[in-house]
Amino acid sequence: MDADRFIGQQVRVIRARRGISQQVLADRTGLSRGAIAKYESGERPIDSRRTLLALAAALDVTIGDLTGHEQDRLDPATAGFHVAVPELETVLWARGNVTDTAPPRSLDELTALTDTATRLRNDCDYARLGPMLAPLLTDAYRRVRDADPGSVDRAWDVLSAVTYGVASALRARGYYALAWTAAQESQRAATQTGGVAPVAAAAFSQGQIMLSRPGALPAALSTTIDTAEQLSAEVRTVGEIETYGMLHLQGSIVAATLGADPEPYLLEAAEQADRLPDARPSTSVTRNESFGPANVTLWRMSAAMEQRDPGKVLALASTVSAADLPNDGRRAQYFVETGRAYAMQRNYRDSLYALLRAEHVAPQHVRTMAPVRELVGHMMRTARRNLTTGDLGRLAQRVGVVPT
Known part of the structure; x- marks a missing residue:
């Protein structure tokens, strides 16, 4: 070792x-x-x-x-994403004013591609997602620049959704500074639309990025919750409820990290999730379809994990199944939180099984998660020999804890 x-x-x-x-x-x-x-x-x-x-x-x-580990960005499984980042950076810096002779796609085509990119991001398929982002973002900027008065609002709405997705993907892969640039562009576009869902999504993205920086937790909480309070009276459609509810879920994890009570934010999120069946259809491209009752329970598990209460995590896990969650990213997180809770109780065998299931669901995401790597390394140092030479040892190699 x-x-x-x-x-x-x-x-x-x-x-x-x-x-x-x-x-x-x-x-x-x-x-x-x-x-x-x-x-x-x-x-x-x-x-x-x-x-x-x-x-x-x-x-x-x-x-x-x-x-951080240097091999994170050398993982062959996600090379397609990392190769695309320099071009994506150029497009963001230039706000789409780059050399591109191809005719831009229509707003209908961009909307459909945005939905596809969102599904890939939610399923943590970064290898397929990466090459899509720069062309998608370029065309979204071009549509804003070339829009006629009758389509300009829709063009800004599409750009807000695209930049929000770009920010989320970059943050997930560790490009925090560039993710912040994309989140600011999402906020700029959201301001142009004035729509509830784009504004909420941009604030959620900024809050998530700030959560990665020591000293920024108070700002992360105020960014999300202050925005939620400003928008609360206008939340009516499905997309608005989704993005508004996610602000409260983000508030819960920041509060738990600060050592405060996450429950008020979780209760508000649960109330919003209950509104979804009767809500009006969305009017904006910007959505967060991960939001719903099952995802609220998952965030409760994450908050309990942050509070170091593994018993509560496992009790919550028993009330929902991975199949209830809306995408592979959320399903993987369910198994990761379960695995971490088992490990905190020193039940390393069940912890290993949970982590293996998480890896199976979303390998590109789970293999580079710092909590997974830290936990697997700890189990390698403490587990019985028959585990370290079997599934655990092979998982340790795949997540980069030990060399292959």
Whole structure:
């Protein structure tokens, strides 16, 4: 296990470079010196976003500095996405004013392609999604520039939906700075439309990106919840309820990470999910079809996991099945949260089975998730030999904990 990789190793390396003792790091984070020692030795996994953010802030680094692995962007399964990022960056910087001699697709065609891209993103099929994004974004910008008065509002609505999807995909693959640029473009387009769903989606995207930065949690909470309060009186259609409800789900996980009570936000999200069957059809391209009662339960599981309550996570998991969730990304998250909860109870065999099911559902996503890598590495250090040489050992290779 000399080649084993875990977050605590990087904490130790950066702490040493900074000339900081374990006690000083403990004082800065509010953790005990013993906990720091266990994290650095790999005896205890860093399985909480709150702890990870506290360590990153104390060491003055980003979460990616602690969790990132160079092989993430060299994974052959997602190479198609990463190869497409430079072109996507150019399109965002130039707002679509790039060399492109092909005639732009119609708004109807762009709407259909946006739906396809959304399905691929929700199913975490980044290899197929990546090459679609730059041409889709370019044409969306061109339609805004060339729109006649009768189609300009619709063109801005399409651009808002496309940039929201681009921001979500970039964030999921670790391109946080570029994702922020896309989220700002989504907000700009949403302002032009004035629609509830585009405005809510842009705020949700910004809140998610800020959740990755130490010190930005208060801003992440205010961005999402303040926007929700501003929009609450206007929420009527399916798409508006979906995007508004997701703001409250985002608020719940930020609150849990801050050590506050996530329940008020979860209750509001649940009430909005109950409104969906009787709501009017959407008027905007922007949607978040992941939202619904089952997804609210999944976010309850994530909040309970952040509160380090594995019993509650597993109790909630028993009330919903993966089949109830709307896409592969959400199904994979269900199994990841279940696996993390089992591991917190030291039930490593059931934890491994849950993680294997998550990987089977959405391999491109799960194999690069920092919580999965951290947990698998911890199990490799503590599990019985028959597990490390079997399914667990092979999973450890696939997620990059140990070399193949």
